[in-house]
Amino acid sequence: xxxxYEDSEILVCFKEAGEAxxxxxxxxPDLESRLRLYLSQRGIRHSALHVVHRLxxxxxxxxxxxxTARAAAELGKQLTDGRMxxxxxxxxxxxxxxxxxxxxxxxxxxxxxxxxHLLRDGKTNTSRIVREGTPGxxxxxxxxxxxxxxxxxxxxxxxxxxxxxxxxxxxxxxxxAGLPIIGDRRxxxxxxxxxxxxxCAWKLSFEHPKTGxxxxxxAPPERISFGKSxxxxxIISGHxxxxxxx
Numbered sequence: 001x002x003x004x005y006e007d008s009e010i011l012v013c014f015k016e017a018g019e020a021x022x023x024x025x026x027x028x029p030d031l032e033s034r035l036r037l038y039l040s041q042r043g044i045r046h047s048a049l050h051v052v053h054r055l056x057x058x059x060x061x062x063x064x065x066x067x068t069a070r071a072a073a074e075l076g077k078q079l080t081d082g083r084m085x086x087x088x089x090x091x092x093x094x095x096x097x098x099x100x101x102x103x104x105x106x107x108x109x110x111x112x113x114x115x116x117h118l119l120r121d122g123k124t125n126t127s128r129i130v131r132e133g134t135p136g137x138x139x140x141x142x143x144x145x146x147x148x149x150x151x152x153x154x155x156x157x158x159x160x161x162x163x164x165x166x167x168x169x170x171x172x173x174x175x176x177a178g179l180p181i182i183g184d185r186r187x188x189x190x191x192x193x194x195x196x197x198x199x200c201a202w203k204l205s206f207e208h209p210k211t212g213x214x215x216x217x218x219a220p221p222e223r224i225s226f227g228k229s230x231x232x233x234x235i236i237s238g239h240x241x242x243x244x245x246x
Contacts, residue, residue: 001035002223005215011066012065014060015059015061015201017195018196019057021055050067050069050072051063052072053165055201058196059200061201064204085161087162087202088170088202089160090170091158091230092174095178095189099154106146106149109145111144114141114143116129116172116176118172119136120166126187129172140169140172142164142170144159146159156179171186182194204216
């Protein structure tokens with residue numbers, strides 16, 4: 001666990017792949033429990049910790065927590081109305097002609113938009129793409145562009161911007177577009193050398209719940225590890241990451 005930003009209102013940390021944000025299994029410490037212990041050791045009542053958003057357990061990246069009820073409510077509103085922007089990095093491979101076409105377009109600088117309707121199955125903890133109007137289905141939208149492209153092997157590192165927040169949304173929509181995330185054992189192809197999906201919650205942009213100032217936090221590049229599957233594709237805009245407050 002690495003804390004990237006902390007003040008009296010919020011805390012943002014980097015979650016490792018495989019760690020649960022919250023878990024009912026007391027035998028396996030989760031991120032929330034570790035942070036509560038951290039706050040307790042500093043004399044801050046651990047009950048003040050509120051989860052603002054979550055990441056799937058296999059996914060690595062930035063997770064935000066609020067330290068007051070008022071901050072939690074304000075950040076929740078930002079998630080709903082779109083003021084909070086979440087950007088991910090995903091290493092994918094094309095498994096169909098439509099997928100290869102989309103990768104080519106993204107590599108040419110186009111921003112690709114995917115809109116689907118997802119239906120969640122609580123029994124299997126999965127989601128799938130269904131027809132619009134299917135009872136219980138929710139609209140899902142994301143945008144992606146290519147950060148790096150390996151034309152020979154039809155793979156790319158995508159920068160993905162979520163416009164909605166649905167269950168397993170990025171994993172399901174990219175797989176549905178013929179671009180499964182490498183290492184995603186649930187929706188993609190198995191990759192023996194990659195134990196977790198090559199997906200990282202890379203950037204958070206939001207308004208500070210107390211000051212109203214715009215903040216932008218990015219995961220340190222050295223923390224983003226996709227193993228051998230990346231093979232040089234993991235280049236983030238060719239510059240060092242700097243967390244900033246406007």
